[in-house]
Amino acid sequence: MNNLVLPSLFALASLCLTGFVIAKTQSLSTIVMDATKDFPVIDAGDVPYYTDRKNSALGIDARRLEYRSLFAKAETTFNGANGVYDLTLAPMTEEDGEPLYRLLLNGKVVGTYRASYIGKTSQRDLTAETHTWQNIALSKNDIISIESNAHTNGEIPENDGTAWARGRWQSLTITPAAGKSQPPKAFSKHKDLLISQFDFQPDADDVHAVAALGSMLLHPDLKGVNRMAVNGTTGLQEGAYIDARELMSLAFGRENLHWVDAKKNPYDAVTLIRDRVKAVLAQGGNVWVQEAGQSDFTARWIDALLVSGVHPSVIKNNIIVVQHSEWNETKTSPDALAFVKDKAIYQAITDGNKPKKVYMRKNRRGPMTPMYVDEHSRWLAAATSELNSNEQARKLWQMAISTINKHGFEAEYSVIPSGGVDFSDNVAVWWILGLGQPASSVHAFWERYVTDVQLDRVNAPDGRLAVVIDGNSPDPDDIGATPVMFGLLQQAELSERLVHVSHSCDLDPFRNKGRQINAEDEARRQAVLHELSGKSIEFFGPFKNLRNYYNCRTDQDAARDDLVEAINASTASNPLWIIEAGEPDLIGFALEKASAKARKFVHVVSHHPANDDSGDYFEWQQILDFGVTEHQIGDQNLSLQTPISNWDWAKNHENSGYRFMWEMLAYAEQDGVVPFQANKFDCSDAGMVYWWITGADNGGNNFANTSDIKDMLLQEMSK
Numbered sequence: 001m002n003n004l005v006l007p008s009l010f011a012l013a014s015l016c017l018t019g020f021v022i023a024k025t026q027s028l029s030t031i032v033m034d035a036t037k038d039f040p041v042i043d044a045g046d047v048p049y050y051t052d053r054k055n056s057a058l059g060i061d062a063r064r065l066e067y068r069s070l071f072a073k074a075e076t077t078f079n080g081a082n083g084v085y086d087l088t089l090a091p092m093t094e095e096d097g098e099p100l101y102r103l104l105l106n107g108k109v110v111g112t113y114r115a116s117y118i119g120k121t122s123q124r125d126l127t128a129e130t131h132t133w134q135n136i137a138l139s140k141n142d143i144i145s146i147e148s149n150a151h152t153n154g155e156i157p158e159n160d161g162t163a164w165a166r167g168r169w170q171s172l173t174i175t176p177a178a179g180k181s182q183p184p185k186a187f188s189k190h191k192d193l194l195i196s197q198f199d200f201q202p203d204a205d206d207v208h209a210v211a212a213l214g215s216m217l218l219h220p221d222l223k224g225v226n227r228m229a230v231n232g233t234t235g236l237q238e239g240a241y242i243d244a245r246e247l248m249s250l251a252f253g254r255e256n257l258h259w260v261d262a263k264k265n266p267y268d269a270v271t272l273i274r275d276r277v278k279a280v281l282a283q284g285g286n287v288w289v290q291e292a293g294q295s296d297f298t299a300r301w302i303d304a305l306l307v308s309g310v311h312p313s314v315i316k317n318n319i320i321v322v323q324h325s326e327w328n329e330t331k332t333s334p335d336a337l338a339f340v341k342d343k344a345i346y347q348a349i350t351d352g353n354k355p356k357k358v359y360m361r362k363n364r365r366g367p368m369t370p371m372y373v374d375e376h377s378r379w380l381a382a383a384t385s386e387l388n389s390n391e392q393a394r395k396l397w398q399m400a401i402s403t404i405n406k407h408g409f410e411a412e413y414s415v416i417p418s419g420g421v422d423f424s425d426n427v428a429v430w431w432i433l434g435l436g437q438p439a440s441s442v443h444a445f446w447e448r449y450v451t452d453v454q455l456d457r458v459n460a461p462d463g464r465l466a467v468v469i470d471g472n473s474p475d476p477d478d479i480g481a482t483p484v485m486f487g488l489l490q491q492a493e494l495s496e497r498l499v500h501v502s503h504s505c506d507l508d509p510f511r512n513k514g515r516q517i518n519a520e521d522e523a524r525r526q527a528v529l530h531e532l533s534g535k536s537i538e539f540f541g542p543f544k545n546l547r548n549y550y551n552c553r554t555d556q557d558a559a560r561d562d563l564v565e566a567i568n569a570s571t572a573s574n575p576l577w578i579i580e581a582g583e584p585d586l587i588g589f590a591l592e593k594a595s596a597k598a599r600k601f602v603h604v605v606s607h608h609p610a611n612d613d614s615g616d617y618f619e620w621q622q623i624l625d626f627g628v629t630e631h632q633i634g635d636q637n638l639s640l641q642t643p644i645s646n647w648d649w650a651k652n653h654e655n656s657g658y659r660f661m662w663e664m665l666a667y668a669e670q671d672g673v674v675p676f677q678a679n680k681f682d683c684s685d686a687g688m689v690y691w692w693i694t695g696a697d698n699g700g701n702n703f704a705n706t707s708d709i710k711d712m713l714l715q716e717m718s719k
Contacts, residue, residue, distance in 0.1 A: 028083045028176035035146075035170050038076055045073030045147055052168060055126060057092055062150035062164035071102070071147045072167065078142040084177040087111070088132040089146065090170040093118045095125045097151035097165030098190065100284045103133050104145035110136060110313040114284030115165070117190040120155050128170055133317050134181045138174070146172060181345050183320045184286050187225075187433050191285035194227040194432065195273065198425070199293025199328075200263075202239025204409040205422040206231075209292055210244060211400035212372075212423035214251025215393040215449040221435060226285075227252075228276055232263025235294025237331040242407045247399050262297050269297070274304040281310060281318050288432045289344075291323040292425035299336035302343050312343065319344040322428040324352050324369060349431050352424030369427035370638070374442040376699050377419035382446060382453040393450050437646075440639045441703030456708060458492045459695040463575035463603075464545070465489075466500035466566050469685065470582025470611075471529045472522050472553060473506040474515040474674050477641075478581060479528060480665035481685040483536040484709065485579075487657060488686060490540040491713050492693045498543045499566045502550040502559040503529040505582040508616040509553075521673050526553055532664055539657035552586050563590035570601035577603045577692055578628075580611055581685035588618030591626040602628040603696075605688045607636045631697060636687030639705040644669065646706040647681050649714075658713065683709065 033039065035058045042049040042058060047067040049058040060072050091101055093116055103111035111133035118124045138144075148167030156163035187194070196213060198206040210229075216222050229252045231244060245261065252259040262269035277287050289298060298321055305315060321344045323329060329337060340346060348366040353373050382388065383397035410417045421442060430439055439445045443455060467485060471478035482503070489495050504526045509517055517525070533549045550559035563578075567590060570576045578587055591599055604623065606612055612620040624630055650662040665681040683706075690709065691700040701708060 028081055028085070030176070031080055031174040033076060033172045033174070035074065035172070039074035039146070041075040042072070044075050044145065046070040047072050049074055052166075055092060055168060055170070057168040057170045059166035059168040060148070060150045062166050068150050068152075068164055071149045073104075073145050073147045075143055075145045078138050078144050078174075079140060080138065080174065082139045084135050084137050085174050086132050086134050086177050087136050088130050088173040088175070089113065090128045090130050090173070091115050091148070092126055092168040092170065093122070093124045093129050094165035094168065095120055095122050096156045096163040097153045099148045099151045099165050099167035101131070101167070101169065102147040102284075103136075104143075104147060105136070105138070106143050107145070108311055110311045111317055112281060112284040112314060114188075114191040116188070117153070126168075133313065135177050135316065136313055144172070181316055183345050183347050187288055188286070189224040189226070191280075191283065192226065193276065193280045193285060193287045194225055194290065194429070195230065195277075195287060196227065196290040196429070197230045197233040197262075197293055197297060199234045199237070200231055200242040200244055201234050201237055201293075202241075203411065203414065203422075204242060204404045204407065204416050205414070205424055206292060207242060207244050207247065207400050207403050208416065208421055208423040209425040210247055210251050211396040212426050212445070212449070213429060214396045215390070216426075216429065217251070218390065218392055219449050221433065221448075225433070226280070227258070228273065229259035230262050230269060230273065230297065231259065232261055232266075232269075233293040233297035234263070235296045235328075235332045235336070237294070240407070242403065242409070244403050247396070247403050250399055251396055266300075270300045270304055273301045274308065277301065277319070278305060278308060278310060281305075281314055285318070287319045289319070289321040290425070290428040290432065291321055291328065292428065294328050294332040294336075295321065295323070295340045296333050296336045298344075299333075299339045302340060306343070315343055316345065320347055320432075321345070322347045322349060322432055324349045324365075324424065324427050326351065326365065349427065352427030353422070367431060368638075369431055370440045370442075370445075370703075371634075372424045372427055372442060372445065373415060373420070373422045375415040375418065375420035378455070378699060379421045379442060379446055379450075380419060382451045382455055385451070385453050387453050388451040390451055397450070437639055437642060437705055438707070440705060443701050443703055443708070444639065444705050447707070456694045456701050456704075456712070458494070458693055459698070459700070460492070460494055460497065460693050461575075461577070461696045461698065462573060463497070463570075463577055464499045464566065465494075465497045465577050465579065465689075465692065466563060467498070467502075467579045467689070468500075468505050468563070468582055468586055469503045469529075470506045472504040472509050472517070472525045473512060473582065473614075474517045475610075476525065476668040476671040476673060476677060477682040477684055478503065479525075479532065479668040479671070480661070480681060481581065481683040482529070482532060483539070483657070483661045483664050484683040484686040485689045486536040486540040486543075487661060487713055488689050488693060488709070489543075494693060495541065495543050496545055499545050499576075500563050501533060501546060502552050502563070502586060503533055504551050504553040505559075505586045506614075506616075507552060507556065507583070507585045511616055512614070515674055517673055526551055528667070535660060536657075539660055556586070556589075559586060560589045560593065563587070564594045567591065567594035567602055568598045570598045572601060575601040575603055577605060577696070579685070579688045579692070580604055580606045581688065582611055584612060584615045584620060584623050585617045588615065588623055588626075591623065591628065596627075599627045602626075603631060604628050605631045605633065605692065607633050607684070607688055633688060633691050633700075633702040636684035636703075637682070639703050640684040640687050640709070641677075641680050641682040642706050644679065644681050649710060
């Protein structure tokens with residue numbers, strides 16, 4: 001970074017911050033400016049605006065060939081109080097093209113925006129959208145200008161050419177600034193740039209991240225994404241640097257076109273990124289940075305942008321730096337990190353190295369992301385298998401392995417030396433592109449982007465299965481999950497392993513600390529759960545070793561004794577696996593009464609502390625003190641609480657059992673006791689059964705999604 005420039009820039013940041021504080025303490029008003037009435041000058045640009053009275057907008061007469069691509073400008077004087085404001089423009093979407101809009105303050109461009117692409121014959125044609133330029137400092141008598149140009153996307157034939165959008169806009173609304181600048185709602189393939197920056201020091205996870213991102217680029221999800229990659233974006237860290245230039249070329253293409261080496265040519269790298277970013281900003285696009293290392297390099301090219309004349313407000317509104325790792329932040333020069341946070345939108349997200357828990361909302365770094373780390377060797381085996389028809393992805397992962405082996409990376413803290421995968425840096429791309437549930441785990445990512453080799457197979461551990469669910473607590477998710485569990489066991493040909501089922505295991509449902517359920521709804525739930533348990537057995541049975549199914553609220557002793565019998569039959573070669581899909585009390589009472597010798601052959605599977613910590617009679621530690629083996633497989637809501645459409649396949653399926661699944665999922669969605677299940681189907685507890693079927697603690701899939709569930713239900717899996 002240019003140290004001669006930084007002091008003045010930091011001084012400017014301080015002045016802006018001071019202005020913001022003043023703005024917050026003054027009484028600022030919202031001002032709405034009508035384009036056709038409140039901008040007295042509409043011919044200040046290269047071409048004039050005309051008044052489109054039908055749409056209450058200003059526009060450019062694009063019928064005139066000489067007006068096309070040139071900018072019209074409207075001007076007005078700001079008469080409000082000095083302060084920091086958010087300025088919201090209301091352009092009109094047009095199917096013909098995507099005009100560029102610019103906000104000018106006293107003749108300087110301080111904001112750019114490219115209109116949304118809506119496509120041919122869109123219902124949104126000539127409708128208003130909004131774009132907000134955030135935290136713009138205004139003073140009384142400032143000249144505010146809006147510019148736009150006519151533009152064609154070449155998709156709408158007209159006369160001997162194509163139709164042109166007219167750069168229409170209706171208003172500008174000025175409101176007191178809301179506070180910290182927020183990132184745009186979504187990445188736009190139409191206008192945005194993705195920059196992926198990797199440090200490669202000292203951890204080999206960047207090698208896996210590059211192979212993973214290269215695999216993603218082969219998929220339609222990333223088709224059309226304007227992207228650039230950088231290697232060697234190091235900071236203060238020590239340790240050996242990994243040379244992965246050959247992998248960078250294989251993943252991204254030609255050097256100095258699709259990627260640049262900041263380690264070998266730092267000055268050229270800054271210059272190239274500066275120019276690429278500057279071009280995107282000038283065209284109204286946003287620049288999203290996958291910060292897969294430290295932010296020192298980012299600070300250098302942002303500094304270069306400022307020196308080149310790009311206004312700080314353009315940078316602050318249009319550059320979004322996304323960082324998942326607190327460690328990366330600690331290894332960034334403090335001045336550089338502060339500079340990047342001040343000049344750009346800095347978005348911290350949760351760490352891709354750590355398990356994700358929906359229920360943990362306090363002290364999060366930011367939006368929740370997947371965990372893209374797994375110690376199991378099957379991922380690399382599937383990626384590099386000759387059976388993998390994704391040839392380019394196979395080559396990427398073969399080269400990634402070769403690169404790491406050549407370097408001799410053997411860090412004990414990493415899963416990579418023992419054959420695992422760590423592409424945790426790519427959670428930033430997952431968040432930036434809004435990839436969602438289809439890539440919400442290592443397993444889902446591998447299936448979508450890396451390999452078509454079958455990853456899951458029926459590989460259940462030795463022993464029997466017991467399922468204890470609540471469903472009479474406020475959350476109705478068990479209503480949908482229960483038939484899914486039965487269906488999975490049938491399809492996996494493991495029906496004879498099921499030896500216990502009980503429901504309504506919230507033994508005192510009116511003592512819940514959080515949301516409450518009333519007596520009428522709780523009684524209704526008991527009846528529904530008992531009926532659906534019976535129907536599930538009819539649809540997906542027979543379950544020859546299941547003596548009965550029990551309502552813990554009305555038949556607690558029988559439910560307990562049935563579970564005690566299953567526990568007492570446990571041995572080293574025939575253990576009992578208990579799926580804890582509700583409060584732990586019934587399990588506690590059964591363990592308390594069971595043989596102490598048998599308890600050590602009991603496994604208890606959980607995915608959520610909302611169950612573990614909600615016992616009325618047993619604390620979770622008391623359950624563990626019985627000597628059972630605990631398995632915490634991670635929050636299944638991440639991948640199995642989904643949009644309703646994920647289950648459309650089952651709604652009218654020829655299999656009546658699958659139709660019944662859909663009906664029960666729909667019943668739970670419409671239950672109404674809690675608001676958070678509205679518009680969602682939730683079979684999250686079934687994820688524990690899926691994990692058990694596919695290997696349990698020996699490589700079982702602990703983050704199955706609805707596609708995995710569907711595949712097991714509809715296809716014959718390898719036995």
